Amino acid sequence: MKQPILVTGGAGFIGSNFVLEWAxxxxxxxxxxxxxxxxxxxxxxxxxxERTGYHFVHGDICDRExxxxxxxxxxxxxxVHFAAESHVDRSILGPEEFVRTNIHGTFCLxxxxxxxxxxxxxxxxxxxxxxxxxxxxxxxxxxxxxxxFSESTRYSPNSPYSASKAAxxxxxxxxxxxxxxxxxxxxxxxxxxxxxFPEKLIPLMISNALMxxxxxxxxxxxxxxxxxxxxxxxEAIRVVLAKGRPGETYNIGGANERxxxxxxxxxxxxxxxxxxxxxxxxxxxxxxKDRPGHDRRYAIDSRKIxxxxxxxxxxxxxxxxxxxxxxxxxxxxxxxxxTSGSYKKWIADNYQSREAACEA
Ligand code: NAD
Ligand code: TYD
Numbered sequence: 383m384k385q386p387i388l389v390t391g392g393a394g395f396i397g398s399n400f401v402l403e404w405a406x407x408x409x410x411x412x413x414x415x416x417x418x419x420x421x422x423x424x425x426x427x428x429x430x431x432e433r434t435g436y437h438f439v440h441g442d443i444c445d446r447e448x449x450x451x452x453x454x455x456x457x458x459x460x461x462v463h464f465a466a467e468s469h470v471d472r473s474i475l476g477p478e479e480f481v482r483t484n485i486h487g488t489f490c491l492x493x494x495x496x497x498x499x500x501x502x503x504x505x506x507x508x509x510x511x512x513x514x515x516x517x518x519x520x521x522x523x524x525x526x527x528x529x530x531f532s533e534s535t536r537y538s539p540n541s542p543y544s545a546s547k548a549a550x551x552x553x554x555x556x557x558x559x560x561x562x563x564x565x566x567x568x569x570x571x572x573x574x575x576x577x578x579f580p581e582k583l584i585p586l587m588i589s590n591a592l593m594x595x596x597x598x599x600x601x602x603x604x605x606x607x608x609x610x611x612x613x614x615x616x617e618a619i620r621v622v623l624a625k626g627r628p629g630e631t632y633n634i635g636g637a638n639e640r641x642x643x644x645x646x647x648x649x650x651x652x653x654x655x656x657x658x659x660x661x662x663x664x665x666x667x668x669x670x671k672d673r674p675g676h677d678r679r680y681a682i683d684s685r686k687i688x689x690x691x692x693x694x695x696x697x698x699x700x701x702x703x704x705x706x707x708x709x710x711x712x713x714x715x716x717x718x719x720x721t722s723g724s725y726k727k728w729i730a731d732n733y734q735s736r737e738a739a740c741e742a
Contacts, residue, residue, distance in 0.1 A: 383624075385509065386411035386435075388458040390443050390491065391465030393422035395578045396515065396612055400464065401430060403616045411435035413456050415449070416465065417442045417483075420724050425716060426577045443487035449494035454501075459509045460623055461495055463488065466550075469581050470519075470543045471732050474674060477542035484546035485553070488514070492557045499563055513566045513623055514554040518608070518633065519544035520569060523677035530608075530681035531569070533631045540675050551631075564628035568619060571635040571682045575612035575702065576709040580721060581728060583607075583642060584703075587649050588710045589717050591663045597650075598733055601672030603643035606679040610636035611702035614695040621693040632691070635682025638699040643667075648699075652707045670736040 387404070391397040392414035401414055412430070416422045418440060430436050437456075441448045443465045453461070465487060467473065467480045495512050502510055521531040522538030539548040551567055558565040574584040587597050618634045626632060640648075650663035687693045697705070710717060 385459035397464035398426035453498040473543035488550035520548040530683040571608035596668040611697035
């Protein structure tokens with residue numbers, strides 16, 4: 383791709399991996415718009431900071447005029463939208479920011495993109511795409527015998543996070559249907575890999591285990607998620623951008639269904655092998671009070687993207703998890719830098735009440 387791209391949320395977990403991978407594949411201009419919330423971190427992007435044509439813009443996707451001015455100035459061929467509040471537990475304790483960023487923020491981007499698109503002509507107009515990065519959680523919860531989510535599964539979001547993502551997906555769909563905006567939606571399963579903020583299951587468990595802290599498993603630990611290595615997700619997004627049909631949705635998954643307990647035990651056994659300690663990591667597993675409304679199972683049917691666009695994941699759960707654990711071991715200074723200050727307050731807010739409730 384030769385024309386610039388505009389990425390939102392490119393300082394977060396998936397967004398920064400996407401920017402880093404994009405910079406390896408192409409030499410075009412990358413504009414990265416990010417508000418730098420607790421989840422955004424410029425350290426992730428150190429290796430592209432000096433790259434010709436890389437621009438970081440510190441700003442909010444709810445600032446419609448800023449977004450429009452960036453579109454008009456850089457004339458990107460694509461807007462790839464990652465920016466969001468992304469953690470289910472935070473959405474339970476404070477849903478308002480999820481409504482603001484995920485719904486209103488997406489609306490602001492769509493409005494700016496609609497205006498920009500209306501001014502485009504010829505090849506620039508033909509090339510433009512608005513790619514909205516979404517989640518499998520919009521489909522709700524499966525029971526063990528249900529078929530995995532397909533693109534035609536009815537939306538049934540259960541948490542404030544997934545409801546806000548579902549609302550944003552509907553807006554994106556409507557902007558295609560009503561205004562002809564060339565949109566693409568991807569609904570992906572749980573990602574893991576480098577630069578994931580240690581509030582999410584996998585980096586939290588790695589980081590707690592290394593500090594010999596309890597590994598807090600919600601409920602019975604038998605909730606199931608499908609796991610995809612983040613670099614595979616980034617490749618899928620590039621493929622959808624290049625070959626996806628405007629107006630379509632593509633489900634992206636790793637075909638790696640695991641219970642949370644299996645995930646935590648995998649981490650423990652990798653650490654046992656790579657960094658053995660006197661006491662076993664598994665002895666740190668602690669069952670704590672469950673998440674309210676906790677979805678039991680997610681599973682993704684990604685046959686459409688495989689068949690129509692030729693994408694499939696390269697990593698297995700075992701190879702991806704090994705890379706991830708090694709990355710966290712080799713990047714302890716990154717973990718340290720993101721777990722100071724407000725992180726400690728989050729851990730206290732989310733976990734103290736769970737332990738207290740368990741003991742009661
Ligand atoms: P993240 O929380 O790690 O990063 C979000 C980024 O968005 C941060 O850099 C943050 O500063 C930025 N941001 C937040 N509010 C903003 C605003 N108002 N304006 C500009 N920037 C803002 O999230 P992630 O895990 O990288 O997820 C990225 C996207 O992928 C999200 O839309 C999420 O819903 C989706 N998704 C995530 C997963 C997953 O497992 N993490 C799976 C499927 C889909
Ligand atoms: P998470 O990484 O928050 O992703 P999501 O809720 O979006 O799937 O959680 C993954 C699973 O791990 C989910 O079933 C909740 C569970 N979990 C725990 O058991 N303990 C924890 O401390 C966390 C953060 C999550």
